[in-house]
Amino acid sequence: MELQLEKKSVVITGGASNIGRSIVLGFAEEKAKITLADTDVSQAEIVASEAIELGAESVTVVECDVTNGKNVDKMFSEVVAHNGTVDVLVNNVGYDELKYFTQTDPEFWRKIIEINFIGVLNCTYSALSIMASQNHGSIVSISSDASRQGEPKEAVYGGMKAGVNSFMKTIAKENGRHGIRCNVVCPGVTIPAEPHAVGGNSMWSDMDSMFTVEQLEKIANSLPLKKIGRPKDVANAVLFLASEAAGHVTGQVLSVSGGYSMIG
Numbered sequence: 015m016e017l018q019l020e021k022k023s024v025v026i027t028g029g030a031s032n033i034g035r036s037i038v039l040g041f042a043e044e045k046a047k048i049t050l051a052d053t054d055v056s057q058a059e060i061v062a063s064e065a066i067e068l069g070a071e072s073v074t075v076v077e078c079d080v081t082n083g084k085n086v087d088k089m090f091s092e093v094v095a096h097n098g099t100v101d102v103l104v105n106n107v108g109y110d111e112l113k114y115f116t117q118t119d120p121e122f123w124r125k126i127i128e129i130n131f132i133g134v135l136n137c138t139y140s141a142l143s144i145m146a147s148q149n150h151g152s153i154v155s156i157s158s159d160a161s162r163q164g165e166p167k168e169a170v171y172g173g174m175k176a177g178v179n180s181f182m183k184t185i186a187k188e189n190g191r192h193g194i195r196c197n198v199v200c201p202g203v204t205i206p207a208e209p210h211a212v213g214g215n216s217m218w219s220d221m222d223s224m225f226t227v228e229q230l231e232k233i234a235n236s237l238p239l240k241k242i243g244r245p246k247d248v249a250n251a252v253l254f255l256a257s258e259a260a261g262h263v264t265g266q267v268l269s270v271s272g273g274y275s276m277i278g
């Protein structure tokens with residue numbers, strides 16, 4: 015299969031940790047020109063070194079808070095200045111804390127809405143203006159299986175991820191005529207490959223606040239494939255959807271969750 019990602023200018027948000035890191039390393043193996051946009055610059059620099067070792071054509075780390083539209087515009091201007099264009103955007107940033115809705119408050123809701131939804135709008139808006147003028151591009155957003163069928167303790171997060179799924183379908187319909195493809199990957203529970211693969215800002219930096227070992231075993235046993243997802247599982251799907259190998263695929267939502275949800 016020809017991915018044809020060599021020397022492509024790829025922007026990955028939240029690439030410093032866990033799934034984003036694995037996506038960065040996947041594009042590095044394909045020799046892409048990578049821009050890693052994250053709030054955690056020190057962890058991003060570590061991932062950038064790993065990516066260079068794996069064969070990335072180039073890696074640029076940009077400090078960027080995706081919830082801040084001005085930050086995002088500046089980041090995309092820097093990408094165009096360095097790499098000439100943007101061929102691929104991966105909207106990977108996301109965040110949640112597991113709590114029942116009645117244990118949350120409006121301040122928490124706003125944080126979850128800003129990071130998981132407004133961040134995707136900001137980055138997609140900036141990327142589309144560049145991609146439309148060149149008549150090609152591919153956008154992949156990382157959603158969650160929590161968006162597909164309701165997930166206790168993830169009410170607002172699941173709602174925002176469902177918003178991402180719908181948003182991406184509309185963007186796919188509006189921009190197909192410019193040669194821009196837009197797709198979504200929904201991970202299920204995806205645990206870090208190793209402890210050093212998460213940054214200090216990661217929702218996994220305190221693993222026990224997410225899942226205990228016993229809970230992870232229970233989740234694995236409940237899945238048709240009987241195993242918990244790893245970041246590389248998600249990265250493989252993202253690389254495919256971003257690549258020319260998926261040149262006739264747009265507006266799709268793909269679960270990578272061991273069969274947790276089976277929609278469509």
Ligand SMILES: NC(=O)c1ccc[n+]([C@@H]2O[C@H](COP(=O)([O-])OP(=O)(O)OC[C@H]3O[C@@H](n4cnc5c(N)ncnc54)[C@H](O)[C@@H]3O)[C@@H](O)[C@H]2O)c1
Binds near residue numbers: 033080109213218
């Ligand atoms: N890991 C899972 O089990 C799982 C399951 C379903 C969906 N997802 C989704 O996959 C994506 C990646 O998850 P992960 O587990 O790798 O997360 P993570 O918390 O390990 O990493 C997130 C990265 O995003 C960065 N970040 C956070 N807020 C930011 C902001 N405002 N601007 C820029 N960077 C910011 C963090 O510094 C960190 O490097 C997210 O969208 C998440 O919602 C994850």
